[in-house]
Each structure stands twice: as C-alpha cells, then as structure tokens.
Amino acid sequence: MNKSDEEIIRYLTKREYPEKLLMEYREVTPEKHKKAVREVMRxxxxxxxxxxxxxxxxxxxxxxxxxxxxxxxK
Structure with a gap:
C-alpha cells in the first residue's frame, strides 16, 4: 500500500476518513516481563x-x- 504524501496528508486532515484513522493506545511491555513469560513457557x-x-x-x-x-x- 503505497500512498503519496498528498494522500497521507488528506487522510490526516480531512474528516471524510475517520474510520481509517482509528488508533489504539498501547503501553510498552518492559523487557523483564517479556523475559519472564519466555522463561515460564520454557x-x-x-x-x-x-x-x-x-x-x-x-x-x-x-x-x-x-x-x-x-x-x-480443573
């Protein structure tokens, strides 16, 4: 999906594409938590x-x- 600069700006500034701009907030998972899950799985x-x-x-x-x-x- 290659979009031109103008198309990207139009998506961000126009109200005609709100469904394409949905975003989700994600917290960054600390590396020590990722490591703990991998260790438990192992x-x-x-x-x-x-x-x-x-x-x-x-x-x-x-x-x-x-x-x-x-x-x-169980």
Whole structure:
C-alpha cells in the first residue's frame, strides 16, 4: 500500500476518513516481563517462543495454559 504524501496528508486532515484513522493506545511491555513469560513457557511447557510479537506470545501462552488446565481436570 503505497500512498503519496498528498494522500497521507488528506487522510490526516480531512474528516471524510475517520474510520481509517482509528488508533489504539498501547503501553510498552518492559523487557523483564517479556523475559519472564519466555522463561515460564520454557519451564512449564518445554518450549521457547520464536516469535517476538508480544500479542502472539501471549496468545500462545494463554492457549497452552488453558490446554494444560483442561488436561489436569480443573
């Protein structure tokens, strides 16, 4: 998706494209928290996460945690 400078300025300044300008606030996850999740996954599930995307790592962690919970009969 290559947009010209004029198109980008038009998107930002005109009211005709509000749905294209939706943004979401995200806090930066501290590196020590990311490291802790990777360590727990390694110890609990015997895997190391190869993805650096925080959302993907957390989704994988949640999925594996639920699977483990179901297998343990809780």
């Amino acid at each position: 110890e609990l599930f015997g895997i190391t996460s190869v993805d650096d995307n925080e959302d993907t790592v957390m989704a994988d962690f949640i999925r594996r945690s639920r699977d483990l919970e179901e297998r343990s009969g």
